[in-house]
Amino acid sequence: MKKYQPIVALDVPSRQAAIQLLDQFEVEPKPIIKIGMELFYAEGPSMIREIQQRHFQIFLDLKLHDIPHTVEQAMTSIGRLGIQFATIHAAGGSVMLTAGLRGLQAGAKEVGVEPAKLLAITQLTSTDDQMLHDEQHVDLTMKESVQNYAQLAEQAGVDGVVCSAQELSVIRPVVGDEFLCVTPGIRPDLSVNDDQKRTVTPAQASHLRSNAIVVGRPITQSDNPAAAYLEITKQFLEA
Numbered sequence: 398m399k400k401y402q403p404i405v406a407l408d409v410p411s412r413q414a415a416i417q418l419l420d421q422f423e424v425e426p427k428p429i430i431k432i433g434m435e436l437f438y439a440e441g442p443s444m445i446r447e448i449q450q451r452h453f454q455i456f457l458d459l460k461l462h463d464i465p466h467t468v469e470q471a472m473t474s475i476g477r478l479g480i481q482f483a484t485i486h487a488a489g490g491s492v493m494l495t496a497g498l499r500g501l502q503a504g505a506k507e508v509g510v511e512p513a514k515l516l517a518i519t520q521l522t523s524t525d526d527q528m529l530h531d532e533q534h535v536d537l538t539m540k541e542s543v544q545n546y547a548q549l550a551e552q553a554g555v556d557g558v559v560c561s562a563q564e565l566s567v568i569r570p571v572v573g574d575e576f577l578c579v580t581p582g583i584r585p586d587l588s589v590n591d592d593q594k595r596t597v598t599p600a601q602a603s604h605l606r607s608n609a610i611v612v613g614r615p616i617t618q619s620d621n622p623a624a625a626y627l628e629i630t631k632q633f634l635e636a
């Protein structure tokens with residue numbers, strides 16, 4: 398099973414704040430850098446190019462969810478950026494997922510780069526069983542819902558899912574060995590959840606067979622982001 402170095406969520410509001418953090422991550426192994434809506438909407442594609450010039454791999458987490466045509470066109474633009482991972486919501490359904498995949502591959506082909514791996518968001522790690530039941534009126538448990546989305550994504554040809562490592566026990570038995578499970582909601586100290594509901598430690602994520610962990614605030618808001626990243630990397634890769 399492929400295991401990646403941790404993915405650091407660069408959830409900051411500006412280029413200046415992003416560069417300040419990136420300067421600290423010239424370490425081995427270099428983290429994969431996740432750009433989310435906050436930084437991308439503030440700085441746009443030029444931010445991606447600047448990070449690429451520093452030789453970081455990029456996970457562009459824009460979580461697309463729209464009608465298939467719109468998603469396909471947007472994914473074509475994303476594909477042209479030459480990034481390594483992109484995200485889409487599994488809840489958009491199989492036609493939207495395949496349209497997204499098609500767009501991503503077409504964009505990459507246009508500029509002659511390897512297509513990004515497409516990951517489907519299952520249920521956000523900031524949600525729990527109670528919210529699923531009371532607010533979304535979903536008549537499934539969290540584990541059942543995430544398992545269903547993982548199977549839907551795999552059948553649509555998507556490379557993997559984003560879920561909590563808590564659901565890996567029900568996903569791994571029903572998907573192929575190559576299917577990627579990328580897991581946010583990581584907290585080295587489980588008593589500090591912030592807005593996350595389904596949390597696990599880096600070592601737990603490793604034992605549960607996560608391909609990659611996504612970590613934001615426990616690294617970016619620590620006094621020493623590089624040291625925090627290296628400690629989390631050790632806990633994940635060596636567990």
Ligand SMILES: O=c1ccn([C@@H]2O[C@H](COP(=O)(O)O)[C@@H](O)[C@H]2O)c(=O)[nH]1
Binds near residue numbers: 520581583611614
């Ligand atoms: O289900 C999901 C999908 C994406 N995320 C993203 O991961 C990071 C987590 O940041 P923390 O500061 O470690 O909580 C953030 O960028 C989210 O947008 C997620 O948390 N859950």
